[in-house]
Amino acid sequence: MTNDAAATSETTSKLPIKVAIVEDQRNIRECLSFLVSGTDGLTCTGSYRTMEEALEKIAHALPDVVLSDIGLPGMDGIKGVRILKERHPNLLILMITVYDDDERIFDAICAGASGYLLKKTPPAKLIESIKEAFDGGAPMTPQIARRVMEMFRHDLPTEREEYNLTPHERRLLKLFVQGHNYKTAAAELGVSINTINFHVRNIYNKLQVHSRSEAVALALKNRLV
Amino acid sequence: MTNDAAATSETTSKLPIKVAIVEDQRNIRECLSFLVSGTDGLTCTGSYRTMEEALEKIAHALPDVVLSDIGLPGMDGIKGVRILKERHPNLLILMITVYDDDERIFDAICAGASGYLLKKTPPAKLIESIKEAFDGGAPMTPQIARRVMEMFRHDLPTEREEYNLTPHERRLLKLFVQGHNYKTAAAELGVSINTINFHVRNIYNKLQVHSRSEAVALALKNRLV
DNA sequence: GAGCAGCCTACATAATTATGCTGTGTCAAA
């Protein structure tokens, strides 16, 4: 990501790393603030109890990295991540939470979180993680990483088959994945529906399916398009 | 994974950790063997130049962890991972390679690799990674972790919408994803095709689509089933 | 008891899809 590379290159020389905290429990919030402020190379730009408060004030002193809990009063951390990334695409957000269930890990990643740490993470490891995120990495414990990989490979076959599709067949298949039917695909490709019929026959034969929806499912599962 | 938990529980007390190496370059292979043999808590059970050789001999002294290169003469490491995991599901396999392109990372993960390290990894980090894998984690550098997360969220929406589908609607949608058509889904659910028609209408309305293949694509992309 | 949601069933109809078969043109390789 060119933008990211430029940002990283830019911020590499821009120390200290600015960190903001979003945590509803006061003692934890204060501990994190203290930890960050007391570390060379880091500075704490903001400390918020709710995501609403963070969204309102964070732009006044935009940090490089945000440490956010998931379970917050009002808006939860994951929804907040989504909004923060929309407003500040280069912002790095680390989830700091007690939850380690697949659902939340998955949602946090999809929302755009750069890392996922559990609250029991030792302070030294936490500091290291902030720096890793700043350096373009995605800090997480090996256990979380394993869960991510397992979720990742959950619906995917162990071997990607190419099915020997021709460029036109692949292009038509992609149109089907995007929601096209025979008529609209013909219009899109500038060919007649008879040509579509011809290609469909070949595609179904190669994929060993008998309907467009089967072809679409296989294409998505095997990342053919 | 119950099987995995049992295995981990079983092997936790079973030290040293047995490690095998698959690496075509002799100097690297010997260095790795030496590193493993010279580390407390680890032992080297085998050292192979090719994946074919590993597949032939590895069962004679089955390791807990395999360190495997990807670029090997003959069968590549990724295909080897797939076969090794088929034969020995509890085997932990760490890829050790110079490649860090998305394609290979993706294929290695889908094949069943537990970790992904680059050849420039310092020895101490390598040893730590072996132990992390043995302890149920998925060792990888933060940079690789980030790539995995980016690939993961690539086609997924930032927010999962539930669409308020009823249990029957969700069940029918799942059958469509699995390749059923109206007739076969009706047979599977023990209802008439008119009932299928009725549910389909409601599903399409909620998902805002107009065909089964569109519904299937949305279901897969949003992990509705 | 009334109302509502969910599930089930039915019928009708137009459009679409899936499949079989045939033909032509272009281009690259043998």
Next chain:
DNA sequence: TTTGACACAGCATAATTATGTAGGCTGCTC
């Protein structure tokens, strides 16, 4: 020159799909 692959086009036909409309039953809530 021949062959094979690919793309395009056509026609026919049966089956399927998508959509509109109508009705009944069950269980739950007010």
